[in-house]
Each structure stands twice: as C-alpha cells, then as structure tokens.
Amino acid sequence: MPTPYPHLLAPLDLGHMTLKNRVLMGSMHVGLEEEGGAFEKLSAYFAARARGGVGLIVTGGIAPNRAGQAKPFAATLSSKREVRRHRNITDAVHAEGGRIAMQILHTGRYAYHPFAVAPSRIQSPISPFKPWALSGRGVRGTIDDFARCAGLAQQAGYDGVEVMGSEGYLINQFIARHTNHRTDEWGGAYENRIRLAVEIVRAVRDRVGTDFIVIFRLSMLDLVPDGSTWAEVLQLATAIEQAGASIINTGIGWHEARVPTIATMVPRAAFTWVTRRLRESGVVSIPVVTSNRINSPEIAEGVLARGDADMVSMARPLLADPDFVAKAMTGRADQINTCIACNQACLDHIFQNRRASCLVNPLACHETERVALPAATPRRIAVVGAGPSGLSAACVAAERGHQVTLIDAAPTVGGQLNLARRVPGKEEFDETLRYFSRRLERAQVTVKLGQAATVDALQADGYDAVVIATGVRPRMPRIPGIDHGSVLSYVDVLSGQAPVGARVAIVGAGGIGFDVAEYLADARTAGQHHPDIAAFMAEWGVDLDGWGRDSDPDAGLRGGLREAKAPTNARDLWLLQRSPGKLGAGLGKTTGWIHRSALRKRGVHMQSGVRYERIDDDGLHISLDDKPQVLSVDTVVICAGQQSHNDLADPLRAAGMEVHVVGGAADATQLDAKRAIAEGAEIGRKL
Ligand code: NAP
Ligand code: SF4
Secondary structure: OOOOOOOOOOOEEOOOOEEOOOEEEOOOOOOHHHOOOOHHHHHHHHHHHHHOOOOEEEEEEEEOOOOOOOOOOOOEOOOHHHHHHHHHHHHHHHHOOOOEEEEEOOOHHHOOOOOOEEOOOOOOOOOOOOOEEOOHHHHHHHHHHHHHHHHHHHHOOOOEEEEEEOOOOHHHHHHOOOOOOOOOOOOOOHHHHOHHHHHHHHHHHHHHOOOOEEEEEEEEEOOOOOOOOHHHHHHHHHHHHHHOOOEEEEEEOOOOOOOOOOOOOOOOOOOHHHHHHHHHHOOOOOOEEEOOOOOOHHHHHHHHHOOOOOEEEEOHHHHHOOOHHHHHHOOOHHHOOOOOOOOOOOHHHHHOOOOOOOOOOOOOOOOOOOOOOOOOOOOEEEEEOOOHHHHHHHHHHHHOOOEEEEEEOOOOOOOOHHHHOOOOOOOOHHHHHHHHHHHHHHOOOEEEEOOOOOHHHHHHOOOOEEEEOOOEEEOOOOOOOOOOOOEEEHHHHHOOOOOOOOEEEEEOOOHHHHHHHHHHHOOOOOOOOOOOHHHHHHHHOEOOOOOOOOOOOOOOOHHHEOOOOOOOOOOEEEEEOOOOOOOOOOOOOOOHHHHHHHHHHOOOEEEOOEEEEEEEOOEEEEEEOOEEEEEOOOEEEEOOOEEEOOOOHHHHHHOOOOEEEOHHHOOOOOOOHHHHHHHHHHHHHHO
C-alpha cells in the first residue's frame, strides 16, 4: 500500500548501519535516570518507543563526569561498574528491533551544584551557582571524559552517542563569546572557541571506531546576545563533520534565551528553516536532523519532502504516543495522541525534580506501574461528564472490557477543552479532542450528548457503577456589583457567547486569567488562529530573513536575534490579582515567563496587590495601597478560580449505587487537564 509518508518512513543508510525510518526520538531527561533501581522502568519506557517503530532513540543526557552533572547525583557514565545498568536499556531496545544512542551531556554553568565548571567564571541567569573556570588541564581532562564515556556507552551496547553541543551547555558555552572570555588556546578567536567541540568529536570517534553513530547537536541559532554568527555556524558544522561525526542534529536556542522555542504558542515546525539553510549551504554532506514543534506525521513528512532535513527529531510527541510511527505506518495516524507542547507534565516536572509524564498520556514514564489490565468481570458503567477526566475514564474502562456509557449535557465532548482550544496558541487541544473522539469510537463507548444525567435515569438504567466527572463551575467572588451588566465569566468570554468591550478588567491572574487576557488581546478571530511563522519570528525578534542569508555574516545582532516588532493589541486590558508579587507565579516554570512576556508585549496592564471595592456604571473600583482608583472599563471578566460541580454523587450513593468522583468534580483546587486526565485514567484502571 502506498504510504502518505514516503519521506518519513524511508530508511536512512549511515554506511555501517541502516535506520528503518527518519524519526529520531530526541533526547529528553525524564527523571527516571536518577530514581533508585529505575533502570528497569527506563528500559520499559524506551522499549515501548522502540516497539512503536522509532528509527533511532536518543537517551536523556548522561554526564561524562561529576562536574558535568545537571544536579547532584544525576546520572553519569564514567566507570565500568555503571555499564551493566545501561545494558538493561540497550538489550530491551534491541529486543524490540530498535536502535539507541546515548546522549553525553556536560551542563557546564547550567549545573545546579557548587562544582559547576565553565570556560569562564560567568554565572548563568538560570542557576544559582557561579561556575569555576576550567584550567587548560581541566579542558583536556573533559575531552578525555567524553571519550571514556563514549567508549563505555559502546560497551553497554548503545548504537551510538550524541554529543550535546547546543542549548547553552558546556560545549556551547565554549563556542560563544557570550560565555567564553578566555585568552588561551580555548578562547579568543573562533577556531579556538570551537576547539573543545571539535576535539571532543575527534576523541570520541577515535575511541569508538568507525562502526558507531556519533551525532553532534549543534546550536544553529543561539538566540542569545553575543551568540555565534551564521558564518561561524557553517565553520563549526564543517569542522564537526571533518572530526568524524555521522549526523548533525539541530539545536535551537539556549535555555536562557528569551524566545520560546518549543512551547505550544510556537508554530509547528517553526525552526526547520534553520536546518534547511545549513543544508542549502552545501558545507556538510552527512545527514542533518531538524527539530522543534514537529508533532504530526503530516508536518514531519512536509519538512522532509521539502528538503529541510534528512531526519526529524521528536521528543515530547513520543512521550505522548509511543506508537506514533507504527500508527503512521499502518494508516492509523488519526489515532495518534498528539503532543500539545504544554510542557506541564514533562519539562515542568523535571524542573520540580519530579519524574516526567505526559498531560495527554499519563502512562508515559510509568509503563510498568500504570498498567490497565483486562477487567476480571465486565460491568456496565456510566461516566457522567465528557470533559478530560470523563473522556479518560470512559476510554480506559471500556478498553479493559467494561460496557461504558458516557453522558454529557453539552452537545459535544471535551468540556473545558472546548474553551482552551479557543485561546491563541492553544489550538493543539483540537488534536486532543480528535484523539479522544476516535478512541471513544474504537473502544465502543456509547456516547449520549445533549442530555443531563439524573439520579432517576441512572438508577433506572441499572448501571453497576457511576463515575462522576462533571467538572467545575466558575467561582464568582463576592464583590459588590458582581451582578452588574458589565460582568462576564471566563466561560461567557471564551465560548464567544457574550460581546466584550474595548476596555476590559480581568479579575484573577491564574492560568485562566492569562488565557483570557491573551484571547482578548489577540486581534485575530477566536478559533480561527493560524499561527504564522513569520509573525512569530517578528514578534520574538528572530532574524528569519537575514539568518543564513545575509551576505555580511556579522551584520545585525549575533545569535540570530534582531529587534522584536511589537504586536498589535486589540483592547485595553488590565489583568489583576489580590496577592502581592509577580502575576502568574503559579504558571508552569517553563512557560510562565512566555505568557508574561507576551502580555507585556501587547501592553496589558498587570497589577498585583489589588483590593476589589465594587463594580458599577463607572467601571471597576479598586484600591491599591489603600488608595482608591477607578478602572473605567466596559467589561469585567471574572477568572477567580473554580468550584466543584457535583450534584449527583450524594443522591446516587443514598440510592445505594457505587459512585466514584474524579477530576474537578472531586476537587476544584488547581484543577487542570493534566490532573483531570490522570485521575480519569486511574479510576478507569481500578473499576
Ligand atoms: P487559579 O490558578 O487558582 O487562579 C485563580 C485566580 O483568581 C488567582 O489569580 C486568584 O488570585 C484569584 N482569586 C481567587 N479567589 C478569588 C476571589 N474570591 N476573588 C477575587 N479573585 C480571586 O485558577 P484558574 O485560573 O481558574 O486556573 C485553574 C487551573 O487551571 C489552575 O491549576 C491553572 O494552573 C490551570 N490552568 C493552567 C493553564 C496553563 O497555561 N498552564 C491555563 C489555564 C488553566 P488572588 O487570590 O491573588 O486574587
Ligand atoms: Fe507534550 Fe504536554 Fe505531554 Fe509534554 S506533557 S509530552 S508537552 S503533551
């Protein structure tokens, strides 16, 4: 059968080895690496992705020595006794017919410990530890440690290694003037600053011989001031190939860059043009891999078909669905559980020192623990509420063999996902709705929409158990004048049901307050967003036109940056909270800064420490430091949190039925889609 993805599924001949397709699972630290005895869990995690057809897996970063660890006790591979644990992984992947390379990561000044080292003693903005400048001997020792680590990886059965040279880690710190102020043979002129990268690749190749993959992840767009120029990128790529690399992978943006590179508001495949310009330059002949926000087989196929790269790297999309490739291969792309690029259960967990998982796939990184076994006795189960928790519960229970009916008063499934999908940059929730709808069909869940469940009807239908997943309702605070005609809830606004004025105050600056602010500030029509790569690059100051094209490579700013263009704001907006301190403090660690920055760019007034006095025809009356003020707005939108919506559980229990309450219906505090989907899946497994 002809495939719609001929480029994606084409084998890639590396000389000594042929990869079965063009999908590289990008390196991603998941937190299992450091859990005691967790190499079995890690093996199961990788084996699932190998079984799912990934061409080449790259592990999360493993440090070549202690100084290079991301944090104390982070995984290293520096001695023979560590080899056996890695064998578990490579054996498990090979047993599934997969290929796996180990990433060697030296974090340099990004390390979260006092032994951090760097080219120069310059602290990074994202670590509290000031690094020590490596001595010349220290640099030589580091090169040896990379080579030793690669040799040990080969002994452990890996098919290759990836040398992490981008994202602002140690090697990248040597390359950029931004962080390398040395005056010895490792600093100063560009050929000195790239010497560490080149010598590491050469030493690794010498150690492992020819029949072993050596990937170099090269920062093609630093997105920091005083980063590399395009001419320097080309010079480095040439030298890396000559030093013996088999593949060059694309790195976009240092971790400290203030340009979003992978979050959901980044358009899909937004950065593959960078890899294409390297390819078009003709300076390298080895395969190049492109990366960032590629999350569907269609997007990946398009990227490869137009020649942007030889392979695509996807990391989070394979957390979301280990069977991504197998589904694309077998005509089941409509069943792919698509990564929505939220970072909420993967990167944000890692930054909180928690094991990663996935918002849309709670099984990720818990392959041996959250197993859904077939039901011992199939039962008739009603799930009331077709939001994320209800969808998740219904699918898991039905897949285990239960006879499940999903009931919702709304005319469509999805609950609050239908609101989230209308927020600019959150269009990916459409994929989640598509995925669950398809899964419901396949699991043969009976779906009854447009009908409110009642105690009498549930009893009369004789269900063995009822899952209450009726979610939340907006909380309306007791502000005098809350019934004034200018007041709307976030549901009124995001559902597009109510007209909103040109001057708006938003009461509450949690995740939903920010969402509403972005929705109202955006000039485009809700639900019809087509994130545009050129507009995104202009807004965030990325040199799309000049980078890789400029005849004068030193023109403009280094690192691919240029002056950002302020986006237009559709309204005059105030985003308010009572608590002191910065707004959005509870937003995700990896995305909160983006939301704050996006609103600042749109001129949204953000105010904390507010006391709400009353709402009347003049607008919203507030006090700041006990000084009264009137915000003369024509609309006040309430985003002040939520309350559980659960009128059915007690009467059903009183009627003698087995009842389980999940998601927001059980506890509205800090409810988000991650908790809702995970709790739904958990009850689905237990029924
Ligand atoms: P939330 O994060 O709890 O925020 C509620 C906001 O309302 C706070 O700013 C709070 O600030 C204010 N508030 C609470 N009680 C109030 C009262 N009585 N009067 C006036 N203001 C009051 O809740 P949410 O925004 O509804 O979000 C719900 C969940 O969804 C959260 O877990 C959130 O993280 C998640 N979510 C996440 C995202 C994301 O992008 N990651 C997006 C949407 C939602 P003060 O008390 O300081 O005034
Ligand atoms: Fe993607 Fe969000 Fe899952 Fe991370 S948590 S893999 S970003 S869907």
